[in-house]
Amino acid sequence: SAVISQKPSRDICQRGTSLTIQCQVDSQVTMMFWYRQQPGQSLTLIATANQGSEATYESGFVIDKFPISRPNLTFSTLTVSNMSPEDSSIYLCSVRGDRVSTGELFFGEGSRLTVL
Protein backbone atom coordinates (compact mmCIF):
# COMPACT_ATOMS: atom_id res chain seq x y z
CA SER A 1 0.00 0.00 0.00
CA ALA A 2 0.98 3.63 -0.42
CA VAL A 3 0.86 6.36 2.20
CA ILE A 4 -0.29 9.65 0.73
CA SER A 5 -0.14 12.97 2.56
CA GLN A 6 -2.14 15.91 1.37
CA LYS A 7 -2.22 19.46 2.56
CA PRO A 8 -4.05 21.55 3.35
CA SER A 9 -6.69 19.22 4.76
CA ARG A 10 -9.22 22.01 4.52
CA ASP A 11 -9.37 25.68 3.72
CA ILE A 12 -11.84 28.48 3.30
CA CYS A 13 -11.06 30.68 0.34
CA GLN A 14 -12.33 33.89 -1.14
CA ARG A 15 -13.80 34.10 -4.61
CA GLY A 16 -11.21 34.94 -7.24
CA THR A 17 -8.21 33.63 -5.34
CA SER A 18 -6.13 30.53 -6.08
CA LEU A 19 -5.05 27.69 -3.83
CA THR A 20 -2.39 25.06 -4.29
CA ILE A 21 -2.84 21.57 -2.87
CA GLN A 22 0.20 19.44 -2.22
CA CYS A 23 0.42 15.67 -2.42
CA GLN A 24 3.35 13.62 -1.12
CA VAL A 25 3.66 9.84 -1.60
CA ASP A 26 5.94 7.59 0.45
CA SER A 27 7.18 5.74 -2.63
CA GLN A 28 8.06 6.55 -6.22
CA VAL A 29 5.13 6.27 -8.60
CA THR A 30 4.82 6.86 -12.31
CA MET A 31 1.37 8.37 -12.34
CA MET A 32 -0.50 10.44 -9.81
CA PHE A 33 -4.18 11.21 -10.19
CA TRP A 34 -6.21 14.18 -9.05
CA TYR A 35 -9.91 13.66 -8.34
CA ARG A 36 -12.69 15.99 -7.29
CA GLN A 37 -15.63 14.92 -5.16
CA GLN A 38 -18.38 17.51 -5.00
CA PRO A 39 -21.05 17.26 -2.30
CA GLY A 40 -23.29 14.28 -2.96
CA GLN A 41 -21.39 13.43 -6.11
CA SER A 42 -18.99 10.74 -7.14
CA LEU A 43 -15.28 10.98 -7.70
CA THR A 44 -14.44 12.71 -10.96
CA LEU A 45 -10.97 12.45 -12.45
CA ILE A 46 -9.49 15.89 -13.13
CA ALA A 47 -6.14 14.90 -14.57
CA THR A 48 -3.30 12.42 -14.55
CA ALA A 49 0.11 13.79 -13.59
CA ASN A 50 3.20 12.16 -15.05
CA GLN A 51 6.70 13.10 -13.99
CA GLY A 52 8.56 14.96 -16.71
CA SER A 53 5.60 15.64 -18.97
CA GLU A 54 2.44 17.70 -19.16
CA ALA A 55 -0.52 16.48 -17.19
CA THR A 56 -3.34 14.82 -19.11
CA TYR A 57 -6.67 16.50 -18.43
CA GLU A 58 -10.10 14.91 -18.62
CA SER A 59 -12.98 16.40 -20.56
CA GLY A 60 -14.30 19.48 -18.82
CA PHE A 61 -11.05 20.33 -17.03
CA VAL A 62 -8.41 22.69 -18.40
CA ILE A 63 -4.86 23.53 -17.48
CA ASP A 64 -5.57 27.23 -16.96
CA LYS A 65 -8.08 26.42 -14.24
CA PHE A 66 -6.27 23.44 -12.68
CA PRO A 67 -2.53 23.74 -13.32
CA ILE A 68 -0.60 20.71 -12.09
CA SER A 69 3.06 20.26 -11.30
CA ARG A 70 4.93 16.97 -11.00
CA PRO A 71 8.55 17.80 -10.20
CA ASN A 72 9.55 14.28 -9.10
CA LEU A 73 8.22 10.75 -8.63
CA THR A 74 6.86 11.32 -5.11
CA PHE A 75 5.27 14.76 -5.24
CA SER A 76 2.60 16.70 -7.13
CA THR A 77 0.60 19.87 -6.72
CA LEU A 78 -2.82 20.89 -7.99
CA THR A 79 -3.76 24.55 -8.11
CA VAL A 80 -7.38 25.63 -8.25
CA SER A 81 -7.27 29.02 -9.94
CA ASN A 82 -9.63 31.98 -9.83
CA MET A 83 -11.95 30.10 -7.52
CA SER A 84 -15.72 30.44 -7.47
CA PRO A 85 -18.25 28.86 -5.08
CA GLU A 86 -18.75 26.08 -7.66
CA ASP A 87 -15.18 24.94 -6.91
CA SER A 88 -16.15 24.09 -3.34
CA SER A 89 -15.32 20.42 -3.18
CA ILE A 90 -13.02 17.77 -1.82
CA TYR A 91 -9.91 17.30 -3.92
CA LEU A 92 -8.17 13.95 -3.67
CA CYS A 93 -4.75 12.83 -4.75
CA SER A 94 -4.44 9.19 -5.73
CA VAL A 95 -1.90 6.62 -6.88
CA ARG A 96 -2.18 3.07 -8.17
CA GLY A 97 -1.40 0.10 -5.96
CA ASP A 98 1.34 -2.42 -6.66
CA ARG A 99 -1.13 -4.74 -8.33
CA VAL A 100 -1.19 -2.61 -11.46
CA SER A 101 -3.59 -4.81 -13.34
CA THR A 102 -6.26 -4.46 -10.68
CA GLY A 103 -6.72 -0.72 -11.01
CA GLU A 104 -6.52 -0.47 -7.25
CA LEU A 105 -6.21 3.14 -6.12
CA PHE A 106 -4.93 4.58 -2.87
CA PHE A 107 -6.15 8.00 -1.87
CA GLY A 108 -4.89 10.80 0.26
CA GLU A 109 -7.14 12.12 3.01
CA GLY A 110 -8.40 14.85 0.73
CA SER A 111 -8.43 18.63 0.78
CA ARG A 112 -11.82 20.13 1.54
CA LEU A 113 -12.13 23.57 -0.04
CA THR A 114 -14.92 26.00 0.68
CA VAL A 115 -15.12 29.05 -1.56
CA LEU A 116 -17.10 32.01 -0.29
Added chain:
Amino acid sequence: QKEVEQNSGPLSVPEGAIASLNCTYSDRGSQSFFWYRQYSGKSPELIMFIYSNGDKEDGRFTAQLNKASQYVSLLIRDSQPSDSATYLCAVVKGGYQKVTFGTGTKLQVIP
Protein backbone atom coordinates in the same frame (compact mmCIF):
# COMPACT_ATOMS: atom_id res chain seq x y z
CA GLN B 1 -26.75 7.69 -19.53
CA LYS B 2 -24.15 7.66 -16.79
CA GLU B 3 -21.20 5.36 -17.28
CA VAL B 4 -21.64 3.80 -13.85
CA GLU B 5 -24.98 3.94 -12.05
CA GLN B 6 -25.86 3.22 -8.47
CA ASN B 7 -28.89 3.85 -6.31
CA SER B 8 -27.86 6.61 -3.90
CA GLY B 9 -29.85 5.13 -1.03
CA PRO B 10 -29.77 5.23 1.88
CA LEU B 11 -30.13 1.48 2.12
CA SER B 12 -31.06 0.54 5.66
CA VAL B 13 -30.62 -3.01 6.92
CA PRO B 14 -30.79 -4.45 10.43
CA GLU B 15 -27.64 -5.72 12.08
CA GLY B 16 -26.93 -9.31 11.07
CA ALA B 17 -28.84 -9.10 7.79
CA ILE B 18 -27.47 -9.29 4.26
CA ALA B 19 -26.92 -5.95 2.51
CA SER B 20 -27.16 -6.04 -1.27
CA LEU B 21 -25.63 -3.20 -3.24
CA ASN B 22 -26.08 -2.94 -6.98
CA CYS B 23 -24.31 -1.23 -9.87
CA THR B 24 -24.80 -1.11 -13.62
CA TYR B 25 -22.35 0.12 -16.23
CA SER B 26 -22.80 1.26 -19.81
CA ASP B 27 -19.58 0.31 -21.59
CA ARG B 28 -19.50 -3.35 -22.67
CA GLY B 29 -15.74 -3.03 -23.07
CA SER B 30 -15.26 -2.63 -19.33
CA GLN B 31 -12.93 -5.25 -17.98
CA SER B 32 -12.40 -4.74 -14.25
CA PHE B 33 -14.82 -3.90 -11.49
CA PHE B 34 -14.23 -2.61 -8.01
CA TRP B 35 -16.04 -1.80 -4.82
CA TYR B 36 -14.71 0.96 -2.61
CA ARG B 37 -15.95 1.83 0.86
CA GLN B 38 -15.97 5.46 1.99
CA TYR B 39 -16.69 6.39 5.57
CA SER B 40 -18.06 9.86 6.17
CA GLY B 41 -15.26 12.42 5.98
CA LYS B 42 -12.73 9.82 4.90
CA SER B 43 -11.16 8.73 1.63
CA PRO B 44 -12.33 5.70 -0.35
CA GLU B 45 -10.64 2.36 0.29
CA LEU B 46 -10.77 -0.71 -1.93
CA ILE B 47 -12.62 -3.69 -0.48
CA MET B 48 -13.25 -5.96 -3.47
CA PHE B 49 -12.39 -6.38 -7.13
CA ILE B 50 -13.67 -8.81 -9.73
CA TYR B 51 -12.77 -9.53 -13.34
CA SER B 52 -14.71 -12.64 -14.33
CA ASN B 53 -18.37 -13.49 -14.47
CA GLY B 54 -19.65 -15.14 -11.33
CA ASP B 55 -19.04 -14.68 -7.65
CA LYS B 56 -15.94 -13.78 -5.69
CA GLU B 57 -15.96 -14.12 -1.93
CA ASP B 58 -13.73 -12.48 0.66
CA GLY B 59 -14.84 -12.92 4.25
CA ARG B 60 -18.28 -11.38 4.69
CA PHE B 61 -18.12 -9.75 1.26
CA THR B 62 -19.18 -11.29 -2.04
CA ALA B 63 -18.85 -9.51 -5.37
CA GLN B 64 -21.00 -10.72 -8.24
CA LEU B 65 -20.44 -9.90 -11.91
CA ASN B 66 -22.72 -10.46 -14.89
CA LYS B 67 -21.13 -8.98 -17.99
CA ALA B 68 -24.03 -9.94 -20.25
CA SER B 69 -26.35 -7.83 -18.12
CA GLN B 70 -23.64 -5.22 -17.39
CA TYR B 71 -24.33 -5.62 -13.72
CA VAL B 72 -22.11 -5.92 -10.67
CA SER B 73 -23.20 -6.28 -7.08
CA LEU B 74 -21.77 -6.47 -3.59
CA LEU B 75 -23.28 -8.59 -0.85
CA ILE B 76 -22.35 -8.00 2.76
CA ARG B 77 -23.31 -10.87 5.04
CA ASP B 78 -23.90 -10.47 8.77
CA SER B 79 -23.96 -6.69 8.40
CA GLN B 80 -22.45 -4.74 11.28
CA PRO B 81 -22.96 -1.10 12.30
CA SER B 82 -19.31 -0.58 11.33
CA ASP B 83 -20.29 -1.39 7.74
CA SER B 84 -22.31 1.84 7.63
CA ALA B 85 -20.63 3.84 4.88
CA THR B 86 -21.00 4.84 1.25
CA TYR B 87 -20.06 2.10 -1.20
CA LEU B 88 -18.67 3.22 -4.54
CA CYS B 89 -18.75 1.02 -7.60
CA ALA B 90 -15.84 1.61 -9.99
CA VAL B 91 -15.15 0.33 -13.47
CA VAL B 92 -11.95 0.15 -15.50
CA LYS B 93 -11.80 -0.12 -19.26
CA GLY B 94 -8.79 -1.69 -20.94
CA GLY B 95 -5.82 0.19 -22.27
CA TYR B 96 -5.66 3.54 -20.50
CA GLN B 97 -7.20 2.01 -17.39
CA LYS B 98 -9.10 5.10 -16.36
CA VAL B 99 -11.15 4.38 -13.26
CA THR B 100 -14.76 5.60 -13.47
CA PHE B 101 -16.75 5.78 -10.26
CA GLY B 102 -20.47 5.62 -9.59
CA THR B 103 -22.11 8.09 -7.23
CA GLY B 104 -22.19 5.56 -4.41
CA THR B 105 -24.84 3.92 -2.26
CA LYS B 106 -25.10 4.94 1.35
CA LEU B 107 -25.57 1.93 3.62
CA GLN B 108 -26.95 2.23 7.14
CA VAL B 109 -26.79 -0.82 9.38
CA ILE B 110 -29.26 -0.44 12.23
CA PRO B 111 -28.23 -2.02 15.57
